[in-house]
Amino acid sequence: MYTEEMQKSIKKVEETRQQRMENEPRRMSAEEKEELLKGFHPDYREEGFVEIKVGPNKGQKIPVELGKLLHSNSRILNEKIDLNQVDYDVDVLVIGGGGAGSSAAIEAKEAGANVMMVTKLRIGDANTMMAEGGIQAADKENDSPVQHYLDAFGGGHFAARPELLKRLVMEAPDAIEWLNELGVMFDKDSEGNMVTTHGGGTSRKRMHACKDYSGAEIMRTLRDEVLNLGIPVVEFTSAIELLKDDKGQVAGAVLLNMETGDFCIARAKTVVIATGGAGRLHYQDFPTSNHYGATADGLVMGYRAGAPLLYQDTIQYHPTGAAYPAQIFGALVTEKVRSLGAMLVNSEGEAFMHPLETRDVSAASIIRECSANGKGIDTPIGKGIWLDTPMIEMLGGEGTIEKRIPAMLRMFMNYDIDMRKEPILIYPTLHYQNGGLEINGDGFVAALDNLLVAGEAVGGIHGRNRLMGNSLLDIIVFGRNAGKAAAKKAGEVTLGNLNLDHLQAYEEELKEAQVQTDDVSPLLLPRYARHER
């Protein structure tokens, strides 16, 4: 499967393997990391960003592609929609069918609320399903939530909101316990001890996993529970704008049936935005590890209604996306591959960095190796770096790869690459939005009554970079909290008459800022169809 050039380079990787195995590469100093990030991380490429012209974050920078969506028109600006004809009338409306949305719905239901979920694809078509490596929680003797806090705070460049990060780490053990009680099959030894490993930037081995189907195992369990509880899930239906009432409270959403094109109205006393990430916007032309629907819809509709963003200019590029073959370009190669011992190696067979630096540092280092240092491996699409997977079998014994990372083995075997015997080629892929809508500790948007946000759509939990395994954790912790809080709040809310006045107001702002556009947002689905004419 590999080209002749690649095979020549593999020879060099093999020649240095034994020696590399005996020497752990050193970690970078704080100064080295800072210089590397400034020079090579995509967040520092000025041409990748524009200035926001309207709304609460006016004047700040944002990725070009997301900025374009904020500067677009509402899909229903000129539609006549009868807001008195209410199709769904509920206590809690959860927008999004991933891990955060499902956790929120389960907890809202358990708290006695009348809750429904709406999702533009199916429940479970979400980044949660694709998370491979694991979920963090400080539940071992040598670890503590405080240590977890320190790792995450430092890894996120000391920018996380302390009250959010505190919840993340303090409620982590309970989140694992909750999942375990729902029947998630964590990797355990025969005594019941969780099998835990390192992730990039962790100081303790606290990565819990379900082989390399961690997110899938969590998601399919949550989905099963949502269905067991009889929570209505309206699929293939997008929320396209939030509704407000005459008191200015958030009061539901306008929905679009993705198949028929019909609009309908969901009235709700509280709304949870759990719409996930933005990988399918392909910032700076990066491929993505995200699912088909990751187009930042919740950010756009929340912002239009007046909810501020936080850290919208910081994006996570996962260091190891598949670089070859083309069919799986950009697909996630879990960090767990490095947790299990595989090193990052350049075309000359050199381990140019410690394999478990934080993700932003690792991604920047790989980009530097392939550009300034000229030691990348050519692929038909671009460049790549070797991830020396045969080391895993040498370190952990034969069969480790099949047992611990079967999805990875299967993905490459599909294209006749046996990662047990040959290294694989990787390059950074657009993976996660570190920023999102700003919330308080209870999950509410301060500027708008009755609106909550959970999961990847939130900004501030992780700061300006996120550690592996803290996102699967945050969707559970903040999803559950949002569900409980939304149910409780719904009991206190009385709604007035519905309106969409904020769309008109936003339009006026765009005009005043002299933004002219024929585009509409939210995007809903990426435009991948090729049309010859």
Added chain:
Amino acid sequence: MQEMVNVYFYGKKYSVPADLTIMTAMEYSGYTLNRGCGCRHGFCGACATIYRVKGKNELKTCLACQTQVEEGMYVASIPFFPTDKRTYDIEKIKPTEQIMMELYPEIYSCIGCNACTKACTQDLDVMQYIAYAQRGEFEKCAEASFDCVGCGCCSTRCPAGISHPMVGVLARRLTGKYIAPESEHLKKRVEEVIHGEFDSLIEQIMEKPITEMKELYNSREIEK
């Protein structure tokens, strides 16, 4: 010149680059996918697809996002399949043989044709995991079905009308909750947090100035 192949989507012919997957070939041909497309990386099972290569008898199943096109492929996606999930209260059921009998009695009508296994897009031994479920061997069923993405191709081919992925989910939840050994260290830590053992420590670290946090972070000891 790019190598091209002819494929047929729902019987209509398109010429597409040979290195595309079925999914990207459909998009290349102008389709906007509303259904039949989810994670695009082989984890969600949204893109269950059935095809036959012209001139060959065998009917094949696959995930559109994980399968490269080939010459003469006649392709139909399966945008939805009515698998039958039974509902239950996970707190009330127990991992006994009877539970399968109650919730999924049709598994005992398996005729052993092995069509499910042949249809599996993940190369799982589906018929075997159903056999484990029949015998109440939930742990084995859970392990053998673990890599299931729930595409439902197995169920489309089953003459007994079994919803295999749902049986796998039940077995895994029973295993995770009731059969796998309990994690004492987890229970202990949850108790410690509830009893406030970390409250003052976490408040302290939250209030530290950034300079001190940087020092703590950069000098922290990393477990080998």
